[in-house]
Amino acid sequence: MSWWLVSFRRDGPARYISHLDTMRVVQRTFARAGIELALSQGMRPKPRLSLPLPLPTGAAGLDELAVVEVVEESAAALLPVRLAALRAAAADGLAIERLVIAGERPRPQAAAAAYECRLDAPGPAVDEALAWFAGQPCVSVVRQSPKGRRAIELKEYVCELSASPCDAGTKLAFTLRYGPGGSARVDEVVAALAARLEIEPVVLDLTRVRVTWQGLPSRSFAATDEIAPDGHVRGQRR
Amino acid sequence: MRSLPKESPGENRLQHDLTDLLARVARPGRYVGGEFHARRKPGATPRIVLSYPDVYEIGIANSGLQILYAGLNDATPAAAERAYCPWPDMATLMRARGVPLWSLESGAPVHEAALWGFTLQHELTYTNILEMLDLAGVPLHVAERGEADPIVLGGGPGTANPLPLAPFFDAFFVGEAEGRLAEIVAALEAPTRAQRLGRLGAVPGVWLPHASGGRAVATGKSGATMAGNGRVERQVFMGFAHTSPVTEPLVPLIEGVHDRAVIEVMRGCTAGCRFCQAGMWYRPVRERPVAMVVEAAARALRSTGCDEVSLISLSSCDYGGVREAIAGIRERFPHVRVSLPSLRVDSAAVVLARLGDEQRGSVTLAPEAGTQRLRDAINKRVDEQAFAAAVRGVFGAGYSGLKLYFMVGLPDETDDDVAAIAAMAESALRNAREAAPGRSRISIAVSSFVPKAHTPFERAGFAGEAVIRRRQELLRQRLPRQIRVRFHDVGTSLVEATMAMGGREAGALIEAAWRGGARFDGWSESFDAGIWRRAAAEVGIELGGPAWSSTEALPWRDVDPLVDDGFLRDEGARAVRAETTADCRDGSCTSCGVCGGEIEMELIR
Numbered sequence: 136m137s138w139w140l141v142s143f144r145r146d147g148p149a150r151y152i153s154h155l156d157t158m159r160v161v162q163r164t165f166a167r168a169g170i171e172l173a174l175s176q177g178m179r180p181k182p183r184l185s186l187p188l189p190l191p192t193g194a195a196g197l198d199e200l201a202v203v204e205v206v207e208e209s210a211a212a213l214l215p216v217r218l219a220a221l222r223a224a225a226a227d228g229l230a231i232e233r234l235v236i237a238g239e240r241p242r243p244q245a246a247a248a249a250y251e252c253r254l255d256a257p258g259p260a261v262d263e264a265l266a267w268f269a270g271q272p273c274v275s276v277v278r279q280s281p282k283g284r285r286a287i288e289l290k291e292y293v294c295e296l297s298a299s300p301c302d303a304g305t306k307l308a309f310t311l312r313y314g315p316g317g318s319a320r321v322d323e324v325v326a327a328l329a330a331r332l333e334i335e336p337v338v339l340d341l342t343r344v345r346v347t348w349q350g351l352p353s354r355s356f357a358a359t360d361e362i363a364p365d366g367h368v369r370g371q372r373r
Numbered sequence: 374m375r376s377l378p379k380e381s382p383g384e385n386r387l388q389h390d391l392t393d394l395l396a397r398v399a400r401p402g403r404y405v406g407g408e409f410h411a412r413r414k415p416g417a418t419p420r421i422v423l424s425y426p427d428v429y430e431i432g433i434a435n436s437g438l439q440i441l442y443a444g445l446n447d448a449t450p451a452a453a454e455r456a457y458c459p460w461p462d463m464a465t466l467m468r469a470r471g472v473p474l475w476s477l478e479s480g481a482p483v484h485e486a487a488l489w490g491f492t493l494q495h496e497l498t499y500t501n502i503l504e505m506l507d508l509a510g511v512p513l514h515v516a517e518r519g520e521a522d523p524i525v526l527g528g529g530p531g532t533a534n535p536l537p538l539a540p541f542f543d544a545f546f547v548g549e550a551e552g553r554l555a556e557i558v559a560a561l562e563a564p565t566r567a568q569r570l571g572r573l574g575a576v577p578g579v580w581l582p583h584a585s586g587g588r589a590v591a592t593g594k595s596g597a598t599m600a601g602n603g604r605v606e607r608q609v610f611m612g613f614a615h616t617s618p619v620t621e622p623l624v625p626l627i628e629g630v631h632d633r634a635v636i637e638v639m640r641g642c643t644a645g646c647r648f649c650q651a652g653m654w655y656r657p658v659r660e661r662p663v664a665m666v667v668e669a670a671a672r673a674l675r676s677t678g679c680d681e682v683s684l685i686s687l688s689s690c691d692y693g694g695v696r697e698a699i700a701g702i703r704e705r706f707p708h709v710r711v712s713l714p715s716l717r718v719d720s721a722a723v724v725l726a727r728l729g730d731e732q733r734g735s736v737t738l739a740p741e742a743g744t745q746r747l748r749d750a751i752n753k754r755v756d757e758q759a760f761a762a763a764v765r766g767v768f769g770a771g772y773s774g775l776k777l778y779f780m781v782g783l784p785d786e787t788d789d790d791v792a793a794i795a796a797m798a799e800s801a802l803r804n805a806r807e808a809a810p811g812r813s814r815i816s817i818a819v820s821s822f823v824p825k826a827h828t829p830f831e832r833a834g835f836a837g838e839a840v841i842r843r844r845q846e847l848l849r850q851r852l853p854r855q856i857r858v859r860f861h862d863v864g865t866s867l868v869e870a871t872m873a874m875g876g877r878e879a880g881a882l883i884e885a886a887w888r889g890g891a892r893f894d895g896w897s898e899s900f901d902a903g904i905w906r907r908a909a910a911e912v913g914i915e916l917g918g919p920a921w922s923s924t925e926a927l928p929w930r931d932v933d934p935l936v937d938d939g940f941l942r943d944e945g946a947r948a949v950r951a952e953t954t955a956d957c958r959d960g961s962c963t964s965c966g967v968c969g970g971e972i973e974m975e976l977i978r
């Protein structure tokens with residue numbers, strides 16, 4: 136058995152699926168590629184597969200990560216072959232980018248993630264809303280969940296907010312910090328700004344551009360990494 | 374929007390509109406396709422759109438549409454694409470923004486297709502057909518359609534009585550279309566709409582309800598007439614046993630109602646249940662060889678990545694190679710579950726279920742009626758001993774739950790028959806507790822009998838709302854508290870019966886209900902009995918459907934099911950006498966009239 140880190144992108148039609156459906160799609164991709172996933176113990180064993188930072192439905196993800204345990208004892212030299220098989224087996228909109236053998240079971244946690252989306256509002260109005268956000272001591276939203284209501288202080292989590300012109304409206308870029316207490320959600324950030332802009336609070340063209348992880352093995356990957364012919368990663372290390 | 378669908382960015386005129394719509398609806402994955410094994414044939418003609426008139430998750434799981442989709446794309450020059458019924462949140466937005474219904478493969482408007490095929494699986498999807506036509510910008514009524522509109526064609530078991538839908542359909546294909554796809558595609562090459570329809574009408578199995586030249590058919594109590602191109606014979610695909618099942622089916626990105634590979638092992642069923650339309654409609658039985666089934670299952674499992682394969686048919690326990698097929702698949706894929714969609718009521722069937730799957734969830738058995746007399750009358754040949762043995766088998770094998778299916782409102786049913794359902798459930802509970810003390814959940818689901826065309830009960834009539842409600846209450850009072858019971862909504866059965874038994878006049882009811890807001894009538898959260906009552910009053914129809922006397926001409930008489938009318942009448946008479954009829958696969962032909970010429974039963978042993 137081996138643990139793998141799998142870097143992938145979700146875009147195209149696949150951006151419109153939920154976190155659970157993404158899990159199932161990734162699992163099916165492994166099965167079609169002929170790579171057997173290890174199963175959990177118990178009455179109803181489940182494949183050992185996790186996507187540590189769920190991607191919202193409707194979002195593209197350019198820097199996504201899956202952690203899987205495969206049945207085979209992986210040899211680094213075989214990874215390019217496995218990668219090719221996974222790429223051939225991937226559904227429309229799911230691009231498997233890299234594989235790395237992780238050694239110990241990795242338990243990555245997101246530290247931060249950069250997002251981009253579109254607001255249906257003109258640039259100057261969005262600039263004004265961002266200035267308002269920056270000038271407030273706190274901007275809180277109420278999150279309703281089955282566990283009850285909870286106030287979320289957006290300014291604890293949102294940073295690097297910026298706006299730039301785009302095709303139909305204004306592109307909004309921001310970073311969410313993740314901590315032990317979780318984080319704000321993209322729709323909460325957009326809802327706060329939309330209220331200020333007096334526009335419909337709808338998240339358009341959302342893309343998660345980058346994720347910064349904690350707890351990855353030292354030999355991990357980043358956007359600039361490539362798999363060498365021997366299966367090892369070369370490039371930037373975090 | 375960056376990509377949707379990515380293969381045809383130039384063709385996709387709807388992309389930008391879609392992005393905005395998709396951001397505002399629940400489950401946007403319903404509207405984008407992207408399935409593994411989706412076929413895209415940009416520029417190919419004719420363009421055909423196939424639709425299951427329900428929400429995507431239901432439609433994508435329909436194996437009949439997968440067969441036609443693969444057959445048209447892989448074996449004809451046509452490009453077959455798909456569209457499902459948008460959920461009301463999406464439909465509202467589409468109307469508000471003027472976005473017409475699109476197909477998932479190219480994103481192009483459905484109204485630009487040459488042919489739009491709907492599979493008619495059950496009556497409660499009929500208002501969704503009108504909804505889809507309207508959302509696509511295709512005139513509802515055939516008479517209003519022009520040269521640029523697609524030919525709207527219906528297929529599937531609903532064509533057993535296509536009359537309620539006749540106002541909205543240019544054509545119907547009656548029977549199994551696999552063997553006629555090339556002819557249908559060729560007919561679409563004619564230059565004008567009228568010529569295309571004319572050529573379609575010459576394809577065996579195609580009925581044109583609006584063709585002139587056919588004799589007028591009296592339909593419905595109202596005596597309305599409708600011309601057609603004459604009597605049409607149900608088509609039987611005799612290549613079934615010699616053709617591999619689909620092994621590269623669409624694998625959806627979002628989960629459908631069934632998340633598994635399916636292999637159709639057998640078509641047709643000759644058990645002869647007298648209430649069952651499929652049992653009459655898909656005769657004769659044709660079985661695929663075990664080696665073909667095992668090989669196809671292996672390919673389908675590899676190509677889909679599924680961890681379960683279902684061996685489907687109307688009665689898979691009766692498939693002659695069921696044991697070998699399960700064993701063959703599990704030998705090659707030990708971790709894969711092999712499931713059978715419905716189990717015969719006997720202990721041998723439970724053993725088969727165990728062979729295919731180590732997991733012990735729950736099992737479903739369908740005795741259908743509470744007394745031996747009534748079970749004999751409906752030709753459900755299950756006796757008390759077999760039932761008791763099956764229940765003990767279920768819990769003895771380690772299953773934790775048992776669900777029993779019954780019907781109320783059957784012809785000649787009495788209160789005693791209904792009370793006997795409770796007694797049967799009670800005895801099941803006793804047997805279950807003996808076999809597995811402490812872990813025996815039993816529930817029952819009770820539907821209302823709806824008579825269907827081309828069955829021995831086609832003239833039986835619907836029992837009526839009052840009778841059904843009274844019997845439901847009677848049963849509720851008699852059942853032990855430990856048994857959970859779920860009754861099928863009587864309101865939906867009333868609507869179903871009206872469509873199943875109705876003639877052309879039922880078309881006006883469908884339209885009035887749709888205009889009144891009826892959509893997704895098969896969904897309990899969407900069904901609104903009030904809309905249907907108002908629509909029925911508006912068009913002057915009594916809900917529950919007409920009952921046809923033995924001397925009246927049936928509206929669907931020009932649809933030839935191949936099963937003889939005399940056989941159906943005989944079977945109806947035997948039902949009154951509570952006499953059973955043997956399964957003809959056991960060697961005794963009961964002369965239903967289907968076999969003859971090239972059509973014959975094909976059993977593997």
Ligand code: SF4
Nearest residue numbers: 957962963964965968
């Ligand atoms: S004709 Fe005879 S053998 Fe053929 S399906 Fe009918 S009863 Fe069975």
